[in-house]
Amino acid sequence: MLTGIHVVMIGGDARQIEIVRKLSTLDARVSLVGFEQIEAGFIGVSKEEMDDIDWKTVEAILLPVGGIGNDGFINSVFSSNKIKLEAKHLKQTPESCTIFTGITSNRLEKMASQAKREIVVLMNRDDVAIYNSIPTAEGAVMFVIQHTDSTIHGANVAILGLGRIGMTLATTFKTLGANVSVGDKESASLARAFQLGMKPFHLDDIKQALKQADVVINTIPAKIVTSSVLTEMMQHAFLLDLASKPGGIDHDYAQKRGLKSMIVPGLPGMVAPKTAGKILANVLSDLLLEQTRAQ
Template sequence: MQINLKGISIVVLGGDARSLAMMEDLTASGAVVNAAGMPADVIPAGVHYFSEPEACLAGAGAVILPVPGMSEKGYLHSPLAAQPLAFTEDLAARFPPGIPVFVGVAGPALAKIAANSGLRLIELMKMNEVAILNSIPTAEGAVQMAMEMLPITIHGSCAFVLGFGRTGATLARLLGSMGARTMVAARRPEYLARITELNLTPVPFADMPHYLDEADVIFNTVPVPVLTGEVLEKVHPGTLIIDLASAPGGVDFQRAESIGVKAVLAPGLPGKVAPKTAGRILAKVVIRLLHEEMAGN
């Protein structure tokens, strides 16, 4: 059943294609959606465009900032705009007090403004619900990259997934279903048991370097250095490494290049390969959270 947000005003500042998909779903839920920091000609039907962000904040019940937040130079992520929107403490002071302010991830600069201005930030990408759903387009995007960059098919290849968290689990299942001989490195015994149950090959992380020379493609999901220079010596030249972990990733990219191993850092795939799906995932969670907040008031 569609949740009804009639009566709530939501402001969207800046953003990318994901934000456009979010606006469509928020409007469909009955909310009044105001937008600034994007070109007027890309704003979906039913959304109210404002050239100045201050003008659309009065009476707002929630604000949505871009998924990547803002740069360290103080500009909101707005690749569709000719001139990105500056996010300052003066602008933050115009937010109605106590309202939820949604963002994907708040970097240090945004977190500082939020703390100084008393904003109630909600980081969506840190929520399990979002991360699990986002793992679907992430896995599909990673496989798409591998298919474009490998000289062989995924079917019949040897694929190695490092980590069995939310993204690793979804990716490993997908690779297995496509016919790849899939090995998965994990630390926790219950994860190794689940990998076995999925008919994939479990590899304790301590033993991971001994298996790397079999891999045609390695997908890393662990956000700490795991494919160090020493470990990369075990990787066969010509192997493709796709690092899905948050920057700076878990790969010694300089060492990989020097030994003929192609390694690419590919964070944030949902917004690149499936922005509409990624936006709708976020909209679904935001709508649910706002509905719960309205019900509690």
């Protein structure tokens, strides 16, 4: 339990609701900033303004998945106010206070280091990435079903990168009956792909490997599906780029050649906002419980 632990949640979207629900269940005391437009109705939770918060008792500050923007403002879909976290707020908190954010930024890093407060970047954590790989893979399945006119069953699906997302993608498509091939450059990943019943290929051989692909899903944040690779692909192939901007596929060339290709960021929030919120809520509350026990 987090009985009495004071947490400030600033801004966010539907996912934050799941976090509030969980913290309330664990008996924390939650101050919400930027949630005017929703009726919270959770025990121990109150809406407040930045300057009215009793920062001396705050053990954790929760920022949205997008963190703090370059302009210093924090986004909230439930508010039309301009909300800003400032060094002066941080300085009032106890030394043990931790800042939890989805992604970080120079601005946030600087502010935290000045105030000597620790930042936990949730989206950098392996466990969060792996939990998020589940809705990501389901989103990819949905896109592939929508954008092809054959079944996944029996299709040649190439997954590029057997990292945290790639592993889940590969097993998911395999399980749906696709002939999955996996491109990576590590011999251990190629061995794992083989063990899982997929066809491994080294990224050096990507051109040859994608010739017969009906579907390509990329998770590698480096330009590996170049025009020279695309030029040899089948005309009906569908390319889905999940890697963060600018992705790993030469989409301009793909379009020119008439291949269907898309970059789709943020699948978890798009196809399963409730699950995406629960993932953050679970990891956050585990971290808070640990932090509390440690003290």
